[in-house]
Amino acid sequence: MKLLRGKSLLDDPAQNKSTAFSREERNQFGLRGLLPYKVTDIKTQQERALGNLRRKSSDIEKYIFLNSLLERNQRLFYRTMIDHLDEIMPLVYTPTVGEACKQFAHIYRKPQGFYINPEDRGEIASILDNWYETDVRIVVVTDGERILGLGDLGANGMGISIGKTALYVACGGIHPTQCLPVMLDVGTNNQTLREDLLYLGCPHPRLTEHAYLSLVDEFVQAIQTKFPNALIQFEDFQSQNAFDLLDRYRKQVRCFNDDIQGTAAVTLAGIYTSSRITRKSFTDLKIMLLGTGSAATGIAELMMPAFCAAGLSEDVARSRISFVDRQGLVVSSREHFKPRIRPFAHDHASVNFLEAIESIQPDVLIGATGVAGAFSETAIRKMAQFNERPVIIALSNPTSHTECTAEEAYRWTDGRAIFASGSPFPSFRLGEKLFKPAQGNNAYIFPGVGLGVIASRARLITDSMFLIAARVLANMVLPEEIEVGAIYPSLSRIRSVSHAIAVAICQVAQQEGLVDDALPQDLTTYVRTLMYEPNY
Structure with missing residues (x-):
């Protein structure tokens, strides 16, 4: 990196520290007179940035402010984002x-x-x-x-x-x-x-x-x-x-599609975690997907090897997964299918969405429709009729397009729902119980996969990597998080999640022969040394 001086240094977002430049640096880099007297540290700059951010009256104004901060001072932007991820990531x-x-x-x-x-x-x-x-x-x-x-x-x-x-x-x-x-x-x-x-x-x-x-x-x-x-x-x-x-x-x-594979992995992780709450065997679960787009199809296609790895045959694994679209349950008697959906068509009478829930009695209901309100009160109550702890995963983004809100899922099931969504929802109190809805955000998956591929230099990205990423993510959910209804770890621990996923990706890459050069034995330390920490 070329070392800049004067105004050029202050104009470069990667090198700019603004008021954090020391007296010695101000002398060395021709900054005297270009900055106010006081030298401040990054924590003080964060407080100023957060104060300005929180004074904005709308989220789009906050987005513009954060973008402007990134363009001025890259390290301050990322340090602030990392330290306040719950607030800034949305x-x-x-x-x-x-x-x-x-x-x-x-x-x-x-x-x-x-x-x-x-x-x-x-x-x-x-x-x-x-x-x-x-x-x-x-x-x-x-x-x-x-x-x-x-x-x-x-x-x-x-x-x-x-x-x-x-x-x-x-x-x-x-x-x-x-x-x-x-x-x-x-x-x-x-x-x-x-x-x-x-x-x-x-x-x-x-x-x-x-x-x-x-x-x-x-x-x-x-x-x-x-x-x-x-x-x-x-x-x-x-x-x-x-x-x-x-x-x-x-x-x-080296490539992947996050809408297909990332969404599938984060959803699978949520299903793994939900089994810890419902105490149902993973191999006994019945999964119903509302929607037949790339996200829903990707979920089904990753569920198959997950079920098979748990001991099911392909036929039995396939029978555990059903799709519903605008015409109702996807059944084998239909004339027209999306090619990737055909293997999941059931030998079943043609029924609508509500009838499909009643007939199949799924343990897990997943929405990937982009249609707000697609999970009606009747649908959610039917799920609660057949399940002591119904698992409701409403993936569609943004919030205005989600299949149901967290509050709706909890109210319509008298607080029994295990709920996750693609976009964040605030905490919700029902009676004496406080619920903290889980966000099934792909950010739990793709950064760790990317870090693992960079660390290992794997030549290709395989389904096995997304399977292990889902398993690692599920295993990192703490008992106290499950207690408040969360099936994903706190966002505050997401860098630890990414680190753990990356280590597992390195191991998979080695096992699958996708690595040309031997990796260090201590993968935990090796991967950590690769992780960027935005500090001055």
Whole structure:
């Protein structure tokens, strides 16, 4: 890193310490006269930043403030985020990032990340030379077609890539210089965006078929050329593209799809933990999924090896999983299926959602629909009728799109529900009991997976890695957390979770022969030395 001086040093977010520069540093780096008299430490700067943050009247204003802080003083931003993760993560990512993406072009202030559009075809590798870091290890890429539950937001989807890289740093300890957010701007079919004077993306309909795929191919190859040690995380692609791209590249390059595999792992972890509360055998559980998109399908496809590893045959494992969509229970007598859903179609009469709950009596109900209120009071009460402790997992983001709220789940089950959601909900008191709803956030999974892949230099990312990540996450939930209804660890311990997952990923990579060089015997210490700590 080139050592800067004077105003150039203060303008560089990676090196700037602002008022924390000592008297000696102010002399050495030409800063005398450019800063107020008092030298302050990072804790004092945090107090100032938090005071300013908390004076903002809306979450989107808080998002803008935090983004501005990141652009001024990178270490202060990440130190503050790590130390106050419960407060800041919902502002940096879900649920606030959904609104930030909707308004992205209107609140745009300074370039972050890397944009690729159809005019770059044939030159992607060369324009990647314009990125100012050379040791990129994490690439988060979206094409903006299915941003959370909000649909096609085009180039505004860059907010997702930026947010995810921030979570890699804060939750996984990846160094900021090793993270690259990418927007694959292939156009948008959102007419409102295309007609918006302030919209910053390509104002054309989306590329499709060969034109789309060839551009993604070139991008993936360019990343391999320019950053050979990088993993690629696909984020918020439309369901069919998500699966097609994952299947196309997963056996060739380090890549995964967080909506498919990350969501599946965090959900599986929650199911593992819920069994500690219900005292039901994992292999006896019946899982019902409302929705047939990439998240729900990914969950089912990871549940299969989890059930089989626990001793079930594939046929029996498959019989434990059922899907419900707009037409009701997915049954084998239907004429049309999504190809990946077909194996889970039941030999069962056609019934609606409520009838399916009554007939199958699932232990776990998972929503991945993007439809607010999809879990009606009747549905939740039916779950409570058949289960002493019904497990309700409402995954859809942002909060405005969740299938039911934490309060609804607890009220409709007289406090018996074991509840988790994709976005955070506040604590809720029912009678004498205080509930602290669990957040099934993918941030419990993908930063640790990324850290483990960086540490091991694994050539590929496998399903076994997500299975072990789910198991590690579940095992880290403390008895006192379970006591208040949480099936995930406190966010305050998320870096410890990521560290433990990364160590396990290294072990899996070695076992599967995906590591070229021998890793240190003391993986616990080795991985910890790789984790970025933002201090002065």
